[in-house]
Amino acid sequence: MGDPLQEACGVFGIFAPGLDVARLTFYGLYALQHRGQESAGICTADDGRLRLETGMGLVSQVFNEDLLARLQGGAAIGHTRYSTTGSSRFRNAQPLLMHGHGIDMALAHNGNVVDAQPIRQALEAEGVTFETSTDSEVIGKFLLAQPGTWAQRFARVMQRFHGAYSLVVLTPDRLLAARDPLGVRPLCLGRIDGGYVVASETCALDHIGAELVRSIAPCELVTIDARGWRSEQVATAPSARGCVFEHIYFARPDSVLDGQLVYESRMRMGAELAREHPVEADLVIGVPDSATASAVGYATATGIPYADGLVKNRYVGRTFIQPDQRLRELGVSLKFNPLSQIIAGKRLVVVDDSIVRGTTTPRVIQMLRHAGAREIHMRICAPPIRHPCFFGVDMATRAELIAANLTVPEVAAHIGADSLGYLSLEGLKRAVGVPGDPFCLACFTGDYPVPVQLEMDKLALERAGLSIDGDSPHLVANAAVYSAPGAPEAVRGS
Numbered sequence: 001m002g003d004p005l006q007e008a009c010g011v012f013g014i015f016a017p018g019l020d021v022a023r024l025t026f027y028g029l030y031a032l033q034h035r036g037q038e039s040a041g042i043c044t045a046d047d048g049r050l051r052l053e054t055g056m057g058l059v060s061q062v063f064n065e066d067l068l069a070r071l072q073g074g075a076a077i078g079h080t081r082y083s084t085t086g087s088s089r090f091r092n093a094q095p096l097l098m099h100g101h102g103i104d105m106a107l108a109h110n111g112n113v114v115d116a117q118p119i120r121q122a123l124e125a126e127g128v129t130f131e132t133s134t135d136s137e138v139i140g141k142f143l144l145a146q147p148g149t150w151a152q153r154f155a156r157v158m159q160r161f162h163g164a165y166s167l168v169v170l171t172p173d174r175l176l177a178a179r180d181p182l183g184v185r186p187l188c189l190g191r192i193d194g195g196y197v198v199a200s201e202t203c204a205l206d207h208i209g210a211e212l213v214r215s216i217a218p219c220e221l222v223t224i225d226a227r228g229w230r231s232e233q234v235a236t237a238p239s240a241r242g243c244v245f246e247h248i249y250f251a252r253p254d255s256v257l258d259g260q261l262v263y264e265s266r267m268r269m270g271a272e273l274a275r276e277h278p279v280e281a282d283l284v285i286g287v288p289d290s291a292t293a294s295a296v297g298y299a300t301a302t303g304i305p306y307a308d309g310l311v312k313n314r315y316v317g318r319t320f321i322q323p324d325q326r327l328r329e330l331g332v333s334l335k336f337n338p339l340s341q342i343i344a345g346k347r348l349v350v351v352d353d354s355i356v357r358g359t360t361t362p363r364v365i366q367m368l369r370h371a372g373a374r375e376i377h378m379r380i381c382a383p384p385i386r387h388p389c390f391f392g393v394d395m396a397t398r399a400e401l402i403a404a405n406l407t408v409p410e411v412a413a414h415i416g417a418d419s420l421g422y423l424s425l426e427g428l429k430r431a432v433g434v435p436g437d438p439f440c441l442a443c444f445t446g447d448y449p450v451p452v453q454l455e456m457d458k459l460a461l462e463r464a465g466l467s468i469d470g471d472s473p474h475l476v477a478n479a480a481v482y483s484a485p486g487a488p489e490a491v492r493g494s
């Protein structure tokens with residue numbers, strides 16, 4: 001990854017009495033660690049009680065043998081968090097434990113809801129109190145406040161909440177898993193030794209020896225209890241709009257998303273890039289790990305040899321773990337080491353997944369030039385990112401997105417590349433290869449699948465320095481700001 005995108009979260013759930021569900025959840029979360037590194041948590045259902053342990057840091061930093069031994073039970077859910085709403089703080093770590101209307105419940109959420117704030121205000125007006133600043137707690141408290149069966153409660157969530165939410169919920173006697181009407185974030189169901197598992201990605205099933213049953217569909221509620229599992233379509237799903245960045249960058253290459261192995265999607269992105277942006281070169285390299293498969297695809301399609309020109313220090317983690325820009329930039333040289341013996345004197349095709357702010361790619365190019373590369377031709381597996389994401393990917397404001405402000409030749413000059421080629425939207429769709437048009441492409445096109453004006457307003461207020469009260473999602477500036485001269489572009493829609 002050459003330029004930092006901030007990440008979604010990972011969720012996991014298991015209902016398998018007789019198995020060590022806490023340990024299996026630990027390994028499931030370990031496989032999903034790439035989706036969030038700020039905090040981790042596991043909650044088990046044990047003899048009618050929910051037991052929760054959460055902490056800041058990586059899964060392996062939060063949990064040890066003693067903690068896992070305390071988490072007894074026959075069912076569990078877990079979460080790895082990268083904060084997208086709510087500050088990065090211990091009490092926002094998930095799963096969130098809640099109680100209301102006689103129900104104990106733990107909830108883990110992947111995604112971002114675009115209209116959580118007015119729903120929270122409406123719940124507060126009814127006397128509901130909140131302990132965190134997350135949209136996940138708003139979903140949970142709303143769920144608890146609804147009358148009727150779980151299917152009826154989730155149906156109301158689907159009607160009321162817009163945005164991205166793959167949810168796993170644990171009660172003392174059941175595990176529930178649901179995916180939002182657009183299916184923005186992935187969620188799958190698996191089978192293990194007489195029990196069942198749900199997870200953000202199939203790689204989590206593979207690591208614990210579970211077998212994939214299938215993806216959970218948009219608007220589907222899967223209930224798992226002592227009688228087995230059952231599925232209910234609790235609302236009518238519009239056409240799906242899964243996040244295409246799951247294929248480009250977020251998901252692990254060994255995960256299967258909607259029937260497509262991510263590694264193969266990325267190979268095809270490289271082949272499409274080769275067709276759209278051919279160039280005379282001696283060697284193809286990828287920026288590891290997310291662009292490795294695409295670089296192999298580019299090399300295979302052109303016949304130009306492939307080599308590992310950059311070696312990744314695997315224990316540094318993704319550069320955006322450090323939210324501070326200075327640390328993030330330092331992180332690039334901590335993360336990669338160029339193989340000068342391999343690349344010196346060569347004309348390189350360098351394949352990367354995306355360019356967001358354009359802060360990291362110039363450092364990678366500089367590093368390759370210092371190692372002796374003669375020419376550097378950047379090839380990017382995504383179209384130019386010109387619009388922010390409101391569905392759980394904290395990529396940047398529009399003003400920070402380099403492609404929103406510079407032309408392609410200007411971006412090439414800024415990053416110091418000899419040439420730059422972005423994959424076209426059509427090429428990307430062909431590469432992902434899912435029939436129909438089931439993807440969100442809003443960060444490229446600005447065509448959001450749900451209204452996002454409220455989130456745009458929040459972003460604009462934050463940029464205007466009027467922001468949101470530290471720990472509370474209540475806006476503290478009034479609407480007059482929106483039409484003030486020089487008001488940020490996002491206010492006017494983009």
Ligand code: SF4
Pocket residue numbers: 184242243244245246388389390391392393440441442443444
């Ligand atoms: S806007 Fe971009 S990053 Fe966000 S959900 Fe849509 S495709 Fe994914």
